[in-house]
Amino acid sequence: MIKRRKSRVINIGTVPVGGKNPITVQSMTKTDTRDIKATVRQITELQEYGCEIIRCAVPDMEAAEALAGIKKGISIPLIADIHFDYRLALAALDAGIDGLRLNPGNISEPDRVAAVVKKAKERSVPIRIGVNAGSLPKEEKLTGLSIPERMVAAAMGHIKLLEDLDFDLIKVSLKAFDVPTTIDAYEKIVKKIDYPLHVGITESGTTRQGMIRSAVGIGILLNNGIGDTIRVSLTANPIEEVYAGFEILKSLNIREHGPTLISCPTCGRTEANIVEIADKVERFLARVDKPIRVAVMGCAVNGPGEAKDADIGIAGGKGKFILFKKGEKVKTIAEADVINELMREIKDL
Amino acid sequence: MIKRRKSRVINIGTVPVGGKNPITVQSMTKTDTRDIKATVRQITELQEYGCEIIRCAVPDMEAAEALAGIKKGISIPLIADIHFDYRLALAALDAGIDGLRLNPGNISEPDRVAAVVKKAKERSVPIRIGVNAGSLPKEEKLTGLSIPERMVAAAMGHIKLLEDLDFDLIKVSLKAFDVPTTIDAYEKIVKKIDYPLHVGITESGTTRQGMIRSAVGIGILLNNGIGDTIRVSLTANPIEEVYAGFEILKSLNIREHGPTLISCPTCGRTEANIVEIADKVERFLARVDKPIRVAVMGCAVNGPGEAKDADIGIAGGKGKFILFKKGEKVKTIAEADVINELMREIKDL
Numbered sequence: 001m002i003k004r005r006k007s008r009v010i011n012i013g014t015v016p017v018g019g020k021n022p023i024t025v026q027s028m029t030k031t032d033t034r035d036i037k038a039t040v041r042q043i044t045e046l047q048e049y050g051c052e053i054i055r056c057a058v059p060d061m062e063a064a065e066a067l068a069g070i071k072k073g074i075s076i077p078l079i080a081d082i083h084f085d086y087r088l089a090l091a092a093l094d095a096g097i098d099g100l101r102l103n104p105g106n107i108s109e110p111d112r113v114a115a116v117v118k119k120a121k122e123r124s125v126p127i128r129i130g131v132n133a134g135s136l137p138k139e140e141k142l143t144g145l146s147i148p149e150r151m152v153a154a155a156m157g158h159i160k161l162l163e164d165l166d167f168d169l170i171k172v173s174l175k176a177f178d179v180p181t182t183i184d185a186y187e188k189i190v191k192k193i194d195y196p197l198h199v200g201i202t203e204s205g206t207t208r209q210g211m212i213r214s215a216v217g218i219g220i221l222l223n224n225g226i227g228d229t230i231r232v233s234l235t236a237n238p239i240e241e242v243y244a245g246f247e248i249l250k251s252l253n254i255r256e257h258g259p260t261l262i263s264c265p266t267c268g269r270t271e272a273n274i275v276e277i278a279d280k281v282e283r284f285l286a287r288v289d290k291p292i293r294v295a296v297m298g299c300a301v302n303g304p305g306e307a308k309d310a311d312i313g314i315a316g317g318k319g320k321f322i323l324f325k326k327g328e329k330v331k332t333i334a335e336a337d338v339i340n341e342l343m344r345e346i347k348d349l
Numbered sequence: 350m351i352k353r354r355k356s357r358v359i360n361i362g363t364v365p366v367g368g369k370n371p372i373t374v375q376s377m378t379k380t381d382t383r384d385i386k387a388t389v390r391q392i393t394e395l396q397e398y399g400c401e402i403i404r405c406a407v408p409d410m411e412a413a414e415a416l417a418g419i420k421k422g423i424s425i426p427l428i429a430d431i432h433f434d435y436r437l438a439l440a441a442l443d444a445g446i447d448g449l450r451l452n453p454g455n456i457s458e459p460d461r462v463a464a465v466v467k468k469a470k471e472r473s474v475p476i477r478i479g480v481n482a483g484s485l486p487k488e489e490k491l492t493g494l495s496i497p498e499r500m501v502a503a504a505m506g507h508i509k510l511l512e513d514l515d516f517d518l519i520k521v522s523l524k525a526f527d528v529p530t531t532i533d534a535y536e537k538i539v540k541k542i543d544y545p546l547h548v549g550i551t552e553s554g555t556t557r558q559g560m561i562r563s564a565v566g567i568g569i570l571l572n573n574g575i576g577d578t579i580r581v582s583l584t585a586n587p588i589e590e591v592y593a594g595f596e597i598l599k600s601l602n603i604r605e606h607g608p609t610l611i612s613c614p615t616c617g618r619t620e621a622n623i624v625e626i627a628d629k630v631e632r633f634l635a636r637v638d639k640p641i642r643v644a645v646m647g648c649a650v651n652g653p654g655e656a657k658d659a660d661i662g663i664a665g666g667k668g669k670f671i672l673f674k675k676g677e678k679v680k681t682i683a684e685a686d687v688i689n690e691l692m693r694e695i696k697d698l
Contacts, residue, residue, distance in 0.1 A: 252528055
């Protein structure tokens, strides 16, 4: 059992983050935020895939003002991602957002920081401090420190600015492309703060490489009890980010989310086209909501036993398959009927 | 820095496994082992992708005898995967294989086990004991134990059979579909033995789910210093297994292997089609051998800084890109030329 780090709870709109609350999966839109229709459409699709919190970049005032319209069209909390310009933060708060991602140290004037924090506090809108290894401040006091130490020092500086203004609805992230750097940074900051943590690996690449790097990095942190909300960053459709986020949580038995496919890698013993059958079953399962476990095994002798955790499964030999439930054989099916029979049985579950 | 567990060294043909030797990436053929030509073709392709050890299933005597022909056609060590039948193991050893995967406890007669072990010892061929959570012995002495405890007990039983015959060229694996079960089993056995460990997650599914589950499970173990050779099991082309294996090792800076793509997830600030460009660059990099780092960033202002670890990169705005090296701007390129220019620069590196 994973012993989860103790953290405070903040509320991003209706979604609590931290404490013993479920570790949530979030994503970020890739549409032009000023295009309300396209952005709402993307968020609606992400909601269908289970996305629990969404973030939009706010590069200018038109984007900040569009947030009100976006907020109306969606049903999950909306976070505004803002850099440098405090006026965008104020406008985003006026638009009714549920969270801010903003590094107060990057806003030059203290009274501007104070204005943002005052409005966020009035509306109980949390602020995430998001430190990125690639854009650390070049302050002299940081020289001589390792990159993870510099990331933590930068975060602590931003946190102090908020705490000095008596603001504690804080969430923190410390992301790098380098996985060991990211892990080290989070391991260091948990000794200093009890704010909830947003965890991810940044610029991790396209679908396959990005999923693997993110799974390694986020997986290690979660297994060490670190992380209250996660985002997988991929150079790909954000649906893939949500999919990967839940698969990481599912792999550590932290969350349930839709079906899981247990399928054997096949080998020189396999006599049926298991790769093709598994792909078909996977596509069918994409439309199933329940957290069932389905197995596709290439070996009629060992398959049912090896996949006895599965609620239902098929194990194939030459031309025919065994249908099994919880490791027990139910019936024999001809290969031609196996997909349809399995789908029917899954619907009956 | 990861503190790697101390393990003995065994040699799978020319490839040392354990100790301070590189953590190797292996795969398994999915062709019919009796089809020498198809199997050699698949292994040759896997070698090109970097596969370092290959395993073939040996379901019958014809397959065992085919191993000699397969061995002749390939240049990486060959492991025979055998269940129950000691005659197949003897024939595989006669065929000149470099390693056996065989659980001696599943061979019923002690003199049969002795015959296999004698021949393996004469030829210095190591044996991997591969315990799978789905096919544990149903012995009464194991009742009351947790699944990881039963996996470890089963492995220790197999190990004792080999040690009693004065055989110590042993490698061990303890695989389950359930990631926490797998991790727990390995964490338990490292307290008992110093044999090298083969690490993987079994029946982990099709490409995406399987890569994620494997990356989480193998990544956590490697980060804890456990694992001397790895296999990612996917219901997919085995090339994907080799790719994923190296990406897991690369993500933890354990191995270098070919290029790495640093690419931003894009957001509402992005003004160029970064997903398409990153995909094109990734396809080009698939044919590059060197461990270079290439970045594709959607933001001309922060991109070069955020990707300063990259040997070379592009960061795009509207219609034009900046080419940068190690975070420093080199020149500006029109969007239409960006792929060709980047490819030319990569070739020059």
